[in-house]
Amino acid sequence: MWNLDGKTALVTGGTKGIGRATVKELLSLGAKVIFTSRSQKDIDDFESELQEHSYICNGIVSDVSIEDDQDRLTDFVFERSGSLDILVNNAGINIRKDATHYEPEEYRKILEINLIAPFELTRKFYALLKRSGKASVINIASVAGSQDVKSGAPYAMSKSGLLQQTRSLASEWAEHNIRVNSVSPWYTRTPLTTEVLDNESRIAKIIERTPLNRVAEPEEMASAIAFLAMDKASYITGQNIIVDGGLSANAL
Ligand SMILES: NC(=O)c1ccc[n+]([C@@H]2O[C@H](COP(=O)([O-])OP(=O)(O)OC[C@H]3O[C@@H](n4cnc5c(N)ncnc54)[C@H](OP(=O)(O)O)[C@@H]3O)[C@@H](O)[C@H]2O)c1
Known part of the structure; x- marks a missing residue:
């Protein structure tokens, strides 16, 4: 069972x-991936x-916040597989600002997508x-959903909501053997965090607070x-x- 042979993932x-x-x-690990x-x-x-690498995969253009795209995506998976074993809700964005500086459309967009x-x-x-x-649903939340990490309030609110969504659906859908969990990354080297990780004083502070003394690589998530x-x-x-290099265990 340490593989994903025969499974379809999105x-x-x-x-x-x-x-x-x-x-x-x-x-x-052997999954067919969309x-x-x-x-x-x-x-x-x-x-x-x-x-x-001879992998079996299919990409599809889709904006997760557009209803027609969501429907096309559901049809696409149905046509190719007939069922879905693994759903990874990974797409996410952030706009970092002080709370009073957001336009309503900015924080609504963060909540809409995340x-x-x-x-x-x-x-x-x-x-x-x-x-x-x-089936297994995996929501990509964030450390920011549990603690304030200066990510901006709307992002933190969206991830905190996603954590509760995870618990509620896990409980509601367990009778159908649909497991629902989340992974909460700490700072990980991706395009989303380039701006923060390129800021010398900010990265120094992040690393100082992280017992493993570095940020994460995407493969570790x-x-x-x-x-x-x-x-x-x-x-x-x-x-x-929580995949955080020990951050949440570290008070000082
Ligand atoms: N990196 C970190 O330090 C970190 C920490 C905590 C949590 N996270 C979470 O991890 C997840 C992945 O983040 P990442 O760091 O890998 O970010 P990233 O490199 O910026 O990638 C974000 C992905 O989300 C997709 N996306 C954004 N808006 C979308 C939309 N409206 N519809 C469909 N796809 C959309 C992008 O797809 P396209 O641009 O190709 O359409 C892109 O593939 C996010 O949920 C993020 O909040 C990241």
Whole structure:
């Protein structure tokens, strides 16, 4: 059971950062993987890289916050697989500002993409997840959902909501053997965090607070995600795995 042979997975935001590493990890463990991006070019480039390894994968252009795209995505997965074993709600954004500086459309967009879209997508995939017989939904939350890490309040609110969404759906859907968990990354080297990690005083402070003395690589999030996707994690649901280099265990 330390593999994903025969399983079909969907990863939103699969061409960059943590999503990209997750697509590769799930493929290497034997899953058939469908991934999304808003850019056809990014999909084509990533698909050709993956096909060199003879992996079975399909990219599809989709914006997780657009209802028509969500429906096309559901149809796409249904046509290719008939059911869905693994759903990784990874797509996410941030706009970092002081609370009083946000325009309503900015914080609404953060909540729309990071919180509402995973709820809508997961609901739309309910029938296909149920048909799997042993499905795993993995929401990519954040340390920012549990502690203030100066990410901006709307991002923290969205991730905190996603943590409760995880617990609520885990409880509601357990009777169909649909497990729902989350992974909460600490700072990970991806395009999302380039601005923060390029700021010398900010990165020094982050590393000083992190017992493992470094930020994470996307592959280190992908391993936790892959574990939750496996049947080896069959009794784990409603949980949040904090992958933070020891940050949350460290008071001083
Ligand atoms: N990196 C970190 O330190 C960190 C820490 C905690 C949590 N996280 C969470 O981890 C997840 C992945 O982040 P990352 O660091 O890998 O970010 P990233 O490198 O910026 O990648 C974000 C991904 O989300 C996709 N995306 C954004 N808006 C979308 C939309 N409206 N519809 C569809 N896809 C959309 C992007 O796809 P396209 O641009 O290709 O369309 C991209 O693949 C996010 O949920 C983030 O909040 C990251």
